[in-house]
Amino acid sequence: MKLENEDALDNYIICHQCLTLHEEIAIADGSHACCTGCGGVLYRYNTQRIDHGLALSITGLIFFALANFFPLVQIEVLGTEQFITISKTIFTLFESGFYLVGLICAFLIFIFPLMIFLINLCVFALLKAQKGKKITKELLVLLAYITPWSMTDIFLVSILVALVKLIGYAQIHIGVAFWALLVFVLIDVYLVKRIQIFEIWMLHKRIFAHKDEV
Amino acid sequence: MIEVDESTLIRCAICGAVNMDKGKKNICRRCHSSIKDKHFSTQKSWAYLITGMIAYIPANMYPILISTQFGQTEGSTILGGVIFLWEHGSYPIAMVIFFASIIIPVLKFLILIYLLISVKYPLGKDKKVTKHKLYYMTEVIGPWSMIDVFVVAVLSALIHLSMVSIVAGTAVTAFAISVFFTLLSAHAFDARLIKENC
Numbered sequence: 001m002k003l004e005n006e007d008a009l010d011n012y013i014i015c016h017q018c019l020t021l022h023e024e025i026a027i028a029d030g031s032h033a034c035c036t037g038c039g040g041v042l043y044r045y046n047t048q049r050i051d052h053g054l055a056l057s058i059t060g061l062i063f064f065a066l067a068n069f070f071p072l073v074q075i076e077v078l079g080t081e082q083f084i085t086i087s088k089t090i091f092t093l094f095e096s097g098f099y100l101v102g103l104i105c106a107f108l109i110f111i112f113p114l115m116i117f118l119i120n121l122c123v124f125a126l127l128k129a130q131k132g133k134k135i136t137k138e139l140l141v142l143l144a145y146i147t148p149w150s151m152t153d154i155f156l157v158s159i160l161v162a163l164v165k166l167i168g169y170a171q172i173h174i175g176v177a178f179w180a181l182l183v184f185v186l187i188d189v190y191l192v193k194r195i196q197i198f199e200i201w202m203l204h205k206r207i208f209a210h211k212d213e214v
Numbered sequence: 215m216i217e218v219d220e221s222t223l224i225r226c227a228i229c230g231a232v233n234m235d236k237g238k239k240n241i242c243r244r245c246h247s248s249i250k251d252k253h254f255s256t257q258k259s260w261a262y263l264i265t266g267m268i269a270y271i272p273a274n275m276y277p278i279l280i281s282t283q284f285g286q287t288e289g290s291t292i293l294g295g296v297i298f299l300w301e302h303g304s305y306p307i308a309m310v311i312f313f314a315s316i317i318i319p320v321l322k323f324l325i326l327i328y329l330l331i332s333v334k335y336p337l338g339k340d341k342k343v344t345k346h347k348l349y350y351m352t353e354v355i356g357p358w359s360m361i362d363v364f365v366v367a368v369l370s371a372l373i374h375l376s377m378v379s380i381v382a383g384t385a386v387t388a389f390a391i392s393v394f395f396t397l398l399s400a401h402a403f404d405a406r407l408i409k410e411n412c
């Protein structure tokens with residue numbers, strides 16, 4: 001194939017699932033393009049992406065704060081009440097000497113999810129303000145590295161599994177933080193799985209195309 | 215105008231940009247991260263995978279959960295826990311733990327071994343797309359094997375009374391290490407290699 005120059009490669013896209021090469025075409029607002037090789041979604045186009053992203057990252061952060069400040073679940077065993085929070089789960093591991101597992105859990109269910117939302121917030125805010133071409137780039141690279149290591153969704157399912165194990169032994173009360181975490185996970189799934197980093201790069205290119213590197 | 219061979223185009227794993235393969239050291243033209251060097255990627259991937267597989271052995275031999283009930287201490291391994299749940303009628307939970315802790319890790323080991331061997335030797339007449347899908351699947355379902363570690367963490371944080379308590383066992387560390395290294399192995403594997411040798 002013939003190209004004008006190397007930058008013309010921006011008009012092409014390789015499917016992240018099956019690595020088939022496609023030429024990028026303009027699609028209608030709100031629709032998405034699919035891969036001819038495997039049928040997976042290649043990219044979406046939505047003119048309100050930045051506003052959505054900004055709103056979702058702020059909402060996500062609020063719910064994440066709620067999920068951390070209140071108890072996730074409360075149980076009653078033998079007349080004693082016990083509750084857990086995200087931080088208590090991690091600290092118990094440290095207290096019982098499982099430093100490595102505690103550290104891994106701290107990153108997977110607290111530090112990385114928080115970082116992902118903060119980075120998303122910064123990136124969308126910068127794109128909205130059309131500022132910081134270079135810093136946006138660096139943030140997007142960092143985001144790509146930590147995205148696979150956020151596991152709040154898996155943690156949520158794990159809480160449910162643990163609770164089902166306790167049915168019959170204890171009385172279970174689901175706390176406010178559990179619902180907050182559920183909302184956070186839903187937003188997280190939407191932000192990370194639906195708005196792919198590739199699409200943010202497309203926005204980045206469109207917005208900064210006529211601006212010089214600062 | 216430049217002439218580009220379509221088969222040499224590569225995808226940056228970090229930002230998804232299409233790049234031209236320029237030989238040994240490829241730097242992404244958009245995000246400037248280095249694109250994996252194909253000459254080393256299988257060695258790294260093998261090393262992580264083997265570490266993950268070795269860690270999986272103690273993860274299954276030692277107790278993952280130690281429960282104390284009225285002075286009686288009892289440890290249960292991953293498989294022991296699944297059998298206990300099954301015998302007590304908690305079929306869905308037994309299935310979830312069985313899938314997350316045994317089926318997914320073992321399947322991941324097998325798929326990665328298969329892919330790593332098929333890169334070097336013309337193994338398997340599967341279509342390229344099938345192999346890519348297989349790899350993509352391991353990346354998506356892989357993290358779910360962390361369920362058991364989180365369940366143990368939640369239970370031990372929740373149940374510690376004077377009479378009844380649950381503490382994590384040694385196997386938790388081994389299991390977490392195993393999952394961690396298998397994930398690293400999958401990330402280190404270069405999906406581009408599937409294209410080049412089949």
Ligand SMILES: [Zn+2]
Binds near residue numbers: 016018020037038
């Ligand atoms: Zn595809």
Ligand SMILES: [Zn+2]
Binds near residue numbers: 226229245247
């Ligand atoms: Zn890149």
